[in-house]
Amino acid sequence: MRDYEAYFTEDGSIGLYSYAEKDVFHSKFGALTEAWEKFILPANLDDFEIDNLKVLDVCYGIGYNTKALMSFLINKMNFKKKNIFQKILYIVAIGLNKLFKKNKILLSYIDSINNNNNYSFLIDCLDINEELVQLSPLFRTVKTPEEIFDSFVPKIFDCFDTYYTIKNLFINLLSKFSPKNRKEIKELLDLKFKNMHIDKEYKINPYVNYILINSLSEYYQKEFPSKKLLEMIKEKQNRRFFDRTLINYAKFNHKWGYNKSSRRNLSTFLHNIYYAHLSSRYKKVNFKTAESLFNVNFYVDDARKTILKLNNEYDLIFLDAFTYTKAPQLWTVEFLAELYKRISPHGLLMTYSTSALVRNTLLENKFYVGNIYNKKTNKIIGTIASKDKTKIEYPLNNYEIGLCGTKAGIPYHDPNLCFDKRDIIDLREYEFRHSDLMSSSKYMKIRSMKNE
Numbered sequence: 001m002r003d004y005e006a007y008f009t010e011d012g013s014i015g016l017y018s019y020a021e022k023d024v025f026h027s028k029f030g031a032l033t034e035a036w037e038k039f040i041l042p043a044n045l046d047d048f049e050i051d052n053l054k055v056l057d058v059c060y061g062i063g064y065n066t067k068a069l070m071s072f073l074i075n076k077m078n079f080k081k082k083n084i085f086q087k088i089l090y091i092v093a094i095g096l097n098k099l100f101k102k103n104k105i106l107l108s109y110i111d112s113i114n115n116n117n118n119y120s121f122l123i124d125c126l127d128i129n130e131e132l133v134q135l136s137p138l139f140r141t142v143k144t145p146e147e148i149f150d151s152f153v154p155k156i157f158d159c160f161d162t163y164y165t166i167k168n169l170f171i172n173l174l175s176k177f178s179p180k181n182r183k184e185i186k187e188l189l190d191l192k193f194k195n196m197h198i199d200k201e202y203k204i205n206p207y208v209n210y211i212l213i214n215s216l217s218e219y220y221q222k223e224f225p226s227k228k229l230l231e232m233i234k235e236k237q238n239r240r241f242f243d244r245t246l247i248n249y250a251k252f253n254h255k256w257g258y259n260k261s262s263r264r265n266l267s268t269f270l271h272n273i274y275y276a277h278l279s280s281r282y283k284k285v286n287f288k289t290a291e292s293l294f295n296v297n298f299y300v301d302d303a304r305k306t307i308l309k310l311n312n313e314y315d316l317i318f319l320d321a322f323t324y325t326k327a328p329q330l331w332t333v334e335f336l337a338e339l340y341k342r343i344s345p346h347g348l349l350m351t352y353s354t355s356a357l358v359r360n361t362l363l364e365n366k367f368y369v370g371n372i373y374n375k376k377t378n379k380i381i382g383t384i385a386s387k388d389k390t391k392i393e394y395p396l397n398n399y400e401i402g403l404c405g406t407k408a409g410i411p412y413h414d415p416n417l418c419f420d421k422r423d424i425i426d427l428r429e430y431e432f433r434h435s436d437l438m439s440s441s442k443y444m445k446i447r448s449m450k451n452e
């Protein structure tokens, strides 16, 4: 994290400030809140056939989009409760199975009742920054004052006004002791993020970081977490952002060469670490069952190189690159063409960007394009694209499509997916200067005169 500085966001998750970009790359309200609102909720996973979900997380960073998705899926499995009839049959089947020594029919019945054996979730995570990827499962989630209050005062009292008076007093008091960010970071966050919505219900399921640590252990067989990172975590200014138990678990995992085959022989010690801080709510889904459903792969390289090696057909693609002025490489016609090739016929691509340039690049690649619309705040917060027109709930309107056809929509090109950032920008600037298209400001003026 030499190039970054961590800070606390209002939903308890941790964001990062980049020294190179002189900018924050997670919102003030919460890296996790953003992940839920821009990537998970717009995917409408309740309507999706999720049994065999394949997901591509382009620009994994510290993994909030993947973590939010995994939390959603694990929580969803929790809700699949058995009814009383299923429970009785299940107990009978288990008894009979013991009697008849692992009968195939009984086993498949037990599995089908368990309801989880048909699931498998593949998540391919792409990022160029090894440091961030390795650190991703080790960050703390801080409990907000509101959560602390809710944990010991049951919500049933919220019908009384006094409940809120006491709650507000408590929150104000506790906020004084909450972790604080550096003044410059706080000012930057206040300046950049206004009027956003924050929902305290967005949470990372406690299993998620453990599953990611196990996947990273397998990916970095030689060393995970690296000694350099462990040194960095120990530094006084960094310590408060990391979770000691997760770090110890990762170290233990590595030291004992703990791999999938030996996982069956979990020592009591390890077992206790797994379960030590899992609330009763999460105990409904067994950790090992949950873990076995996920296949999380890491590709730490330039996403332009990685994408050419991947042959999956993805149901969801999260595109969370830096803005195109900072990282044009991942917004070019050619890179998005590679994503188009790898998205399933009904798959969805989601990004936070609402710019004419990004939207036009998607349109040029024959995607159907629409808005990610937040009903709670009445705001457009991103862009969604698909090969399937019916998957787009809020298609771009005529005005927005028109804007894509102006100079602002001129896309970036990177013919062999290996151009330098500067070359990509220069190529577009040349095209921009020689283009006969209308400027976006003129377009907006004309449309506002027509009162559209």
Ligand SMILES: C[S@@+](CC[C@H](N)C(=O)[O-])C[C@H]1O[C@@H](n2cnc3c(N)ncnc32)[C@H](O)[C@@H]1O
Pocket: 025, 031, 059, 060, 061, 062, 063, 064, 065, 126, 127, 128, 129, 132, 301, 302, 303, 304, 320, 321, 322, 327, 329, 330
């Ligand atoms: C806005 S951040 C992503 C935030 C992330 N989704 C999270 O939850 O933390 C952008 C990420 O893009 C990565 N990145 C920049 N250039 C890249 C490239 N050419 N290929 C892959 N990743 C890249 C950076 O390392 C950074 O982590």
